[in-house]
Amino acid sequence: MDAIAAAFELVATWQVLAAVLSAALFGLLVGAIPGLTATMAIALLVPITFFMDPVPAVGTMVTCAAMAIFAGDIPGTLLRIPGTPASAAYAEEAYALTRKGQAELALGANLLFSAIGGLFGTAVLIFAAPTLAEIALKFSSFEYFWMALLGLTCAAFLSVASPINGVISLCIGLFVATIGLNNPAGVPRFTFGSTEMLAGIDFIPAMIGLFAVSEVLRNIAAGAPRWEIVQERVGNVFRHWGGLIVTYWRQQLRGNILGTIIGALPGAGADIAAWVSYAISRRFSRTPEKFGTGHIEGIVESTSANNSSLSSAWIPALVFGIPGDTITAIVIGVLYVKGLNPGPTLFLFNPQNIYAVFLIFVLANLVLIPLGWVAIKLAKRLLQVPRAVLMPIILAFCIVGAFASTNSMYGVIVMLAFGVLGFFMEENEIPLAPCILGIVIGPILEKNFVTSMIKSGGSFFSFFERPIAAGLGILVILVWASLLVGWARAWRRRP
Amino acid sequence: MLRRMLLNLETIAVCAVLFAFVSPAMAQYPARPITIIVPWGAGGGTDATGRIIASVLEKELGQPINVTNRTGGSGVVGHSAIASAEPDGYTLGVATVEIGMMHWQGLTELTWEDYTPIALMNEDPAAVQVAADSEFETIEALVDAIKSGEPGAFKASGTGQGGIWHLAIAGMLNDLNIEPSKVQWVPSEGAASGLQDMVAGGVEIVPCSLPEARSLIDAGRVKSLAIMAEERSELFPDVPTLKEAINSDWQIGAWRGIVGPKGMPDDVVATLTEALEKVYNSDEYKQFMSEQGYGVRWAAGQDFADFMDQSNQALGETMKAIGLAE
Numbered sequence: 001m002d003a004i005a006a007a008f009e010l011v012a013t014w015q016v017l018a019a020v021l022s023a024a025l026f027g028l029l030v031g032a033i034p035g036l037t038a039t040m041a042i043a044l045l046v047p048i049t050f051f052m053d054p055v056p057a058v059g060t061m062v063t064c065a066a067m068a069i070f071a072g073d074i075p076g077t078l079l080r081i082p083g084t085p086a087s088a089a090y091a092e093e094a095y096a097l098t099r100k101g102q103a104e105l106a107l108g109a110n111l112l113f114s115a116i117g118g119l120f121g122t123a124v125l126i127f128a129a130p131t132l133a134e135i136a137l138k139f140s141s142f143e144y145f146w147m148a149l150l151g152l153t154c155a156a157f158l159s160v161a162s163p164i165n166g167v168i169s170l171c172i173g174l175f176v177a178t179i180g181l182n183n184p185a186g187v188p189r190f191t192f193g194s195t196e197m198l199a200g201i202d203f204i205p206a207m208i209g210l211f212a213v214s215e216v217l218r219n220i221a222a223g224a225p226r227w228e229i230v231q232e233r234v235g236n237v238f239r240h241w242g243g244l245i246v247t248y249w250r251q252q253l254r255g256n257i258l259g260t261i262i263g264a265l266p267g268a269g270a271d272i273a274a275w276v277s278y279a280i281s282r283r284f285s286r287t288p289e290k291f292g293t294g295h296i297e298g299i300v301e302s303t304s305a306n307n308s309s310l311s312s313a314w315i316p317a318l319v320f321g322i323p324g325d326t327i328t329a330i331v332i333g334v335l336y337v338k339g340l341n342p343g344p345t346l347f348l349f350n351p352q353n354i355y356a357v358f359l360i361f362v363l364a365n366l367v368l369i370p371l372g373w374v375a376i377k378l379a380k381r382l383l384q385v386p387r388a389v390l391m392p393i394i395l396a397f398c399i400v401g402a403f404a405s406t407n408s409m410y411g412v413i414v415m416l417a418f419g420v421l422g423f424f425m426e427e428n429e430i431p432l433a434p435c436i437l438g439i440v441i442g443p444i445l446e447k448n449f450v451t452s453m454i455k456s457g458g459s460f461f462s463f464f465e466r467p468i469a470a471g472l473g474i475l476v477i478l479v480w481a482s483l484l485v486g487w488a489r490a491w492r493r494r495p
Numbered sequence: 496m497l498r499r500m501l502l503n504l505e506t507i508a509v510c511a512v513l514f515a516f517v518s519p520a521m522a523q524y525p526a527r528p529i530t531i532i533v534p535w536g537a538g539g540g541t542d543a544t545g546r547i548i549a550s551v552l553e554k555e556l557g558q559p560i561n562v563t564n565r566t567g568g569s570g571v572v573g574h575s576a577i578a579s580a581e582p583d584g585y586t587l588g589v590a591t592v593e594i595g596m597m598h599w600q601g602l603t604e605l606t607w608e609d610y611t612p613i614a615l616m617n618e619d620p621a622a623v624q625v626a627a628d629s630e631f632e633t634i635e636a637l638v639d640a641i642k643s644g645e646p647g648a649f650k651a652s653g654t655g656q657g658g659i660w661h662l663a664i665a666g667m668l669n670d671l672n673i674e675p676s677k678v679q680w681v682p683s684e685g686a687a688s689g690l691q692d693m694v695a696g697g698v699e700i701v702p703c704s705l706p707e708a709r710s711l712i713d714a715g716r717v718k719s720l721a722i723m724a725e726e727r728s729e730l731f732p733d734v735p736t737l738k739e740a741i742n743s744d745w746q747i748g749a750w751r752g753i754v755g756p757k758g759m760p761d762d763v764v765a766t767l768t769e770a771l772e773k774v775y776n777s778d779e780y781k782q783f784m785s786e787q788g789y790g791v792r793w794a795a796g797q798d799f800a801d802f803m804d805q806s807n808q809a810l811g812e813t814m815k816a817i818g819l820a821e
Contacts, residue, residue, distance in 0.1 A: 195603070
């Protein structure tokens, strides 16, 4: 109890609160600019934290990351430029809401459920970190292979209307993922002797191209029509939020739990969590036909999952120093510099420090709500700009974002190429989302398959030899079986 | 109003052009911001090292320094960007041990000779880690078991195929006259995922550096058997060197140094060397590196060139011995 009181004292100083607030504003700004990622924001903060005390230093990074990731949803919803692969899971849906005039509803739900998800993940982090970290440590390449396959299955079959077109899109993504040197054998593939191509196709320019540039192209082709719909005013936000929580508490809770579990695994993370949740939400929805047309249900569940997984990614990071993503990797470095060495001892010696960090997690998610709300109010004005003016601005943002992600013109070329690809895919009713997931998960799947085969000397049975792997494998097979049965029934019912 | 704005813009443009022409001849180096290219991503050790050097160097040189990540292709993309930059001292880069590896694999034509060496700033030797519950308590027992075991009975991980830690263990076995293929290499994204796989029971050995294994050693999940260096590490003084444990001279480590494109003016190199030496000796740098657990090592000019030459030769020989290079 003393430790908790001491932690409150550590946090409740004006230095800490000022650091948290300014980091929040910084994160909001960076995250809202398409193409600039939360990782970039955190890396820029590292030299500044050298001059800070441990608690504000960690607080700055945690707050900045939470804000930047939420802010990434703003351009995703308003302009169809998703900030992270995790938000790409529902970017389409959120943009559909914007076109229906409900941008404020979509962003408001994003904000609310992001904050709740973050708090849920933090609660689990506080009370169950050591136990969950033990489980996460049992995951080897066999288990990750099944996780990745589950994620891909969800994206291709469960979350889109036409499975065939979903598979085509997924295959394009998987092909793109093979380009470059980043494969287990370390052999260049499809690089045509180009040094830039050795790096492969970075998903940020690819994502910006597929979603945003294709939309710009479509507007040019249609002569940039005016927005037909006036954005409706939501009125009293908090009452609206109450309605969302009452209606969708099941989705929220399911998203929170799934997100926390997947997030605690260092090799999976927020991306897979968001996609799997979106698919589950559609599968168990009473109105699955509404998905994809601007329906808030899937957004609620996947945004809940994605933010709770961000918090639970700290579980293996704090308990064993194993980073779940690039953000935690950077912060682990800062923890060492500040003498807060990750490990079980962090919870035993000087517990007031770790409690203070937890308090900051809570604070960061609470600060999210007022600041996020102001950001939404400001950003929404973008939609009052006529499309003929807005589209060139979007293109300029895309170019800046793509350049920033690779620091070279290569990123811009990739983005433009994927813009054209995205345009033709949508003209032929091929969904974009599975393609992105193919690019993100393809390498994880390949790497874990190849390393598992190396370890087992080429035996397929090894994928079922470990208990958790066997359980996950059976789950994947069941999902496939239920899909096949569904298709067979649909086939027979055809006239 | 518009006319006035245009006029202003014109004035600015003219000034900028004049300034661009005048500055190199007139002003003392550095007269404008410097860019440091890091060939690895944000969040890794090279990025962290590059950024701390940049933030201290900024104060020494009195000019802002931008750190730019040019990632991908196992470091080829970033190293190429450094080599092809203008050799005027305004674009520098953090070269890493991979510069002596990738050309042997035929990934690039670039070697250490395509750069102006400025200063070696850090080296982290490889060490041999096993899981804490492993039956092997010493490196000697482990090596004996590898020697008498079936090929592939032991699996190791910690970096990609042909990466530095792969060469570390393969080179060690080669040095001990044991067939390197006795230990099967399992490629991984980095030391962290390799270590996690070892704790999960996927592989038996992770030959990464001590700072990378530090948190799991502290947590009692991993133990280190030997370090492949001249001297013991300050971080874990109980871990013996290979020489002490099994009388092997094999040493290898990952290093990072500041380089520029080939053909930089001598006075610029001299200014940078002097400034970097101050960075190296600064409290900020020393403290940051020791708290992160990173090793420090200094070499400048010809010493640094000789160091890279030596590293290049040793890596090439190892890669040929294990069939990764022709």
